[in-house]
Amino acid sequence: MTNKTQEVVGIHFPFPFPPYPIQKDFMAELYQVLEAGKIGIFESPTGTGKSLSLICGALSWLRDFEQKKQKEEARLLEPGADPLGGGRDQPPFSSSSCQEPPDTLRPAGEPDWVTQFVQKKEERDLVERLKEEQIRRRKREERLQQTRHNAQLKYATKRLRQEEEETESLLRLSREMLASGTQAQQLEQLESGEEELVLAEYESDEEKRTAHGVDEDEDDLEEEHITKIYYCSRTHSQLAQFVHEVQKSPFGKETRLVSLGSRQNLCVNEDVKNLGSVQLINDRCMEIQRSKHEKKNRAEEDKPKKRRQETKAACPFYNHEQMQLLRDEILVEVKDMEQLVTLGKEAWACPYYGSRFAIPAAQLVVLPYPMLLHAATREAAGIRLQGQVVIIDEAHNLIDTITGIYSTEVTGSQLCQAHSQLLQYMERYGKRLKAKNLMYIKQILYLLEKFVAMLGGNIKQNPNTQNLSKTGTELKTINDFLFQSQVDNINLFKVQRYFEKSMVSRKLFGFTERYGAVLPSSRLQPKLTGFQHFLKSLQPGVTEAPVEEDEARALRPTSPLMHIEGFLAALTTANQDGRVILSRQGSLSQSSLKFLLLNPAVHFAQVVKECRAVVIAGGTMQPVSDFREQLLACAGVEAERVVEFSCGHVIPPDNILPLVICSGPSNQQLEFTYQKRELPQMMDETGRILCNLCNVVPGGVVCFFPSYEYQRQVHAHWDKSGLLARLAVRKKIFQEPKRASQVEQVLMAYSKCITSCGQVGGTVTGALLLSVVGGKMSEGINFSDDLGRCVVMVGMPYPNIRSPELQEKMAYLDQTLPRAPGQALPGKALVENLCMKAVNQSIGRAIRHQRDFASIVLLDQRYARPSTLAKLPAWIRDRVEVKATFGPAFAAMRKFHREKSGHSLHHCLSP
């Protein structure tokens, strides 16, 4: 690949090929946003090389930033230099460890000698810090250099590790043999392995730095967090694609990149990984780390405790020496997650922890959304945002994503199940638990009981057979919910901390995993039979018939208390920022309590506050007002800090034909409102339009409907009226399947049909795919080239305005956001924006590269409103034509496709 350096506005941007003008503009604007510490909203349609522009733009800035910083450091460390600049501009010391507050003001009237003294001290401190940083950086570079040139090191250490492992396991075996005669007697009332289920003493409600298994060994791995770029995207495949782009880019060889993932993706301990669910893997991993720490502490104290017994070996991959080695291996060469896992297995080092140790020295950290957007996850991963750059890609649904991450739901079933399990747990281990443990368990039991009562049920009865007298949906503020549940006297923050520190959910899961199906203890049998039966009836995954090991694992449910833990945490949100939705269905088991986050900005505020710069990028970011108002303004970002950049498409402008069609061939006005869209004449007119379009469009036509229900209705109507048969003359008809597992199959058949029609000729010229906006075909699937020569949007896909969630959100926005003069109320604007976001997502599917071409047809006269047109992506908005009648629209379509494809076209303008 040629590596061309492009100079744009005096900045050098290495690029693998001569960039398009829009890529140059993108990189230049991105550079400025990062340099000036702004918040950028970047829109670049798919197919325009957005990832490459992000990589080359951002890494060019980082390169210059590092060079400037080093130069400045060198200058400051020269003898006789004036480190604080004597009033000059602030130097670029924004590595997180040495960022200064922008303006340190001196109190007025301070004597000169005090000012001088303070200034001298600051100078000395700064110089000291710079020196330390230099030493750390030099050490790291030396280490990485060594790793780069000494591949055998890895294998030598691997051998060493294997030897250690063997010795350790022999020692363990001997200890167990020796211990079997004594400790088993002391704990005879519990069965083997059961004591790990007993909650350890819960000492204090107060934060303890040492409580969460921080090993002093880990401090050795602590490094300065250099200024870096955090890049996050929605899916693992998008992240993997990005990493591959970095590998191929001119920065691929020299960038220190680390990919972060969950334990589910990165764990290499088969016993733990096979547990299946993220929650279980996380808890088991943390538990075995904890046993290691406890074991270590006990060894140090040198006095064996009778209460607990070592039952789980520490993870063999959790070895600091090996993980340090893995960290360096990660940093010397760009790797994707698969390569990371392979390397971790080879080197006997945990990739999950190894990658986290690589964060401080990495220049580019690639991670999934929740790891960046969820504060607790972010902290646990060791991510520090102070002074850093964050790029959030594929961000068109960012607001919904944050809302989703923090919104939780618990069903009546889960509440009853958790209560029953916890009660049994307390009865079995009550005497062994310390008072504080008992107190919190009782509080949790009380909370569960009251929540069930709020739904109108009784915690002591089977939720499947409890029919609720009152049904429907009710929405409450958090405070009202807590007050009416009569739990407002409980400190939920303390309960939340108890959950975290005691790991009660995990312990309970271990307990039910052991006894969930059959409680073998004869002593408990008579007392718990009813409960057991009830418990069993609630556990879908537990059956008496033997199931295959893997199948059993897949079916294994997570602990219901884990869900409740999330719900309780959500209830600690400020009253005005969330609501509780009580959904009472026929039976208690189907009813639920849902926490709805109304203000995602509260969780985004920290990101924009701490970061040096934040870039929110996507293929279709229109309408951007949502980001500006709901996310940034509410998070306290001043309007001047926000920069918008929207680039055109790489395709020549005449490769698209976007049309708004206001009436059909028989002059029927097109307005697909809820009242009108089901009228037979509307469905007939839509069919006639499609028939005409299918006559002039070659290859594939993708037609989007606002909902599954409406698509089915229209399909049935056309079937009856004979229109389907007319359509089938030109195009084979496919429908979006309801099940995600069938999507692949339908797409294959659709694409095969188009290819074969193109080769064979004949009357059938391709295929017609009837899809649903926001369905499985509207995101992530490309209809490039012949797969999508025309995209039709039937009506406007407004969200269901009657949904209580949406109504509450609208009311919240009306109350909190200012109404701009001459504009709709913020709540109403939200509905319109949600609709246009969905439209933009769907219609953007058809143009995927520079030589692609397609027509885009919006069927509804409401699209012609200037305020609606303004919400289309710039590259479509600039070309869109509004056609009041069908004749000129059809003529334009015929001309466009004739010119573009050169196919001989059949046309019949139906009356």
Ligand code: SF4
């Ligand atoms: S330390 Fe790593 S490999 Fe071991 S269980 Fe935890 S995540 Fe898995």
